[in-house]
Amino acid sequence: MKSIRLMGNTAVAVAMAVTPALAQVASLGSPEGQVSIVAWPGYIERGETMAEFDWVTKFEEATGCQVVIKTANTSDEMVALMNEGGFDLVTASGDASLRLVAGKRVQPVNIDLIPSWTNVDERLKNAPWHTVDGVHYGVPYQWGPNVLMYNTEVFGDTPPTSWSVVFEEQTLPDGSSNVGRVQAYDGPIHIADAAQYLMAHRPELGITSPYELNADQYAAALDLLRAQRKLVGRYWHDAFIQMDDFKNEGVVASGSWPFQVGLLKAEGFPVSSVIPEEGSTGWADTTMMHVDAPHPTCSYLWMEHTLSSNLQADLSVWFGANPVVLSACTDGSGMQTAEGCTANGLDDFEKIKFWTTPVSQCESQGECVPYYRWVSDYIGVIGGR
């Protein structure tokens, strides 16, 4: 066993020695005929779910690069697949991207080879979740906020302005208490939402980032979540179950995604959403390229393609997200409109703290509570501890 591991380590060491660090593609060759992408479900559509949502077929015809998609359901799955290798690209969220960079699984991207880079939203060009020491490790793909969804019949003329409706017991505008009528996300990353709420309401804790919490700040966030447990009947895990709970379970307010808000509205159900005054958390995804990508030219062509305003517009409609190319909202190249972008939170970028993996060696205060503790403690909180 030990000798096997030793051999493995040696092989890795040798491989690392011969691979020049920070190699990036200098120029494009001819397309290799294929590009394989690890992506979130629904992120890369070829018209098979709904015919009008297709941003693959045209690319394949134009470049001759066959797009092969491997979907992954969690960031950890994505990291695992990229560690395995054999893929060209991945649509990594902020809680995976830096791990990929740190693990040397992705290579720097030569933005000179991506003409549309100039169109990328200025707010995202140097975002810290894909730019390390000034080097770009990918091109932004799409981003979105976690919004506060609420029932418009219950809240009437006074839409909620604070996350307090889901954190603290109170009487809602319809005269009844919020106990048992609110929900929260059942992933440990929800601890960050609690921390963000504390940032605004208990400044003495000195939280600067909801993803970087020292022991005291973390304990305060858990206390807040324990109080929330008393208000929450069931935590939401699956977007469709949450929609069902709004319809049949009497849930009237919850953190949610624009995706659910859009679908419920389309069904004529009385919901709306806000980004409350405390701001909100959100996700920002980046297309990143594997260090040993077998099809570099097709990969670059795909990255260029993802920045076309037509793809960005359709994807943002499909996913309830925001395009990383601002013209996609207004130029009518796809289905997105300026109103649609506003509804998806385009103007609230500054209010959003994007998902990142909590690590023990954190920037703001030296030592923070790492993610695996978030997981086990959040299990405890939901279990009533």
Added chain:
Amino acid sequence: MSRSAILPNRGLADRLSALFWRHPRVLLLLLITPPLLWLGVVYLGSLGALLLQSFYSIDEFSGVVVEEFTLKTYGELFRAANMDIILRTLTMSASVTLASAVIGFPVAYFAARFARGRWKAVFYLGIMLPLWSSYLVKVYAWKLILAKEGIITWAADSVGLGFLLDAVLALPGVGGNSLSTSFIGTWIVFVYVWLPYMILPMQASLERVPVSMLEASSDLGATLGQTFRTVILPLAMPGVIAGSIFTFSLTMGDYIIPQIVGTSARFIGQAVYQLQGTAGNIPLAAAFAVVPILIMLVYLSLAKRGGAFDAL
């Protein structure tokens, strides 16, 4: 004039069957190798890998798995939040098993003793039918039935029994906002989904109870209750235990029902899924996965003593 023998040339199949006839062990080996490989490599292999992982630990600071032998991970199982999960799962498994036995026994008894001909077929269909539809469909259907604005609440309210439902939901620990967000709801769905696995073995063992013994019992002056306690139940016990093995272990391993119906408080299966899938804490996930294996080993050895396997 000589002619050679007129035996036809023997084909491959002929020769093979001759080989098998001469060496029966070869045939046995050939037949048994694939399932043995399956069992040995795929099943036991993965179990072994799991067991191995559970003796590793996760590094406190980097979150990386440290591949060194330690019992620290098993120690973590005894943390309050994790013990909660184990006890919660055990309680649920036990109560689901108990309820299935209580509900299932009369059904099985009727089917074994009184149902004849067409009624027997109706019985089998009735028990098996729920097994034919997708498990997920059934669970989602139950979510709607149990919902706050679902049919049970509606029915209770319209016959004026809403207060009863509210009283049940107000029970500390097992109650909740609605049936679909309470432990009672999870329990109901578990009982519904696993009930057939309890009824079928019970019915098989009840059918084997000789009628003559029941007659002898009443001839000797036993009351119905005495006959039930001293004759039927002991003879049917192996079937009950066999059924309980199914309901108990199926409840213990399930991670989908409590995710859809219930309070979101974790069961062992969910904890394994989450620790392994999103946290990357494979050692703790593996340690959690070992818990039901150990519990089932104890359970099975007790069941064996109870004679459950004589009925199989």
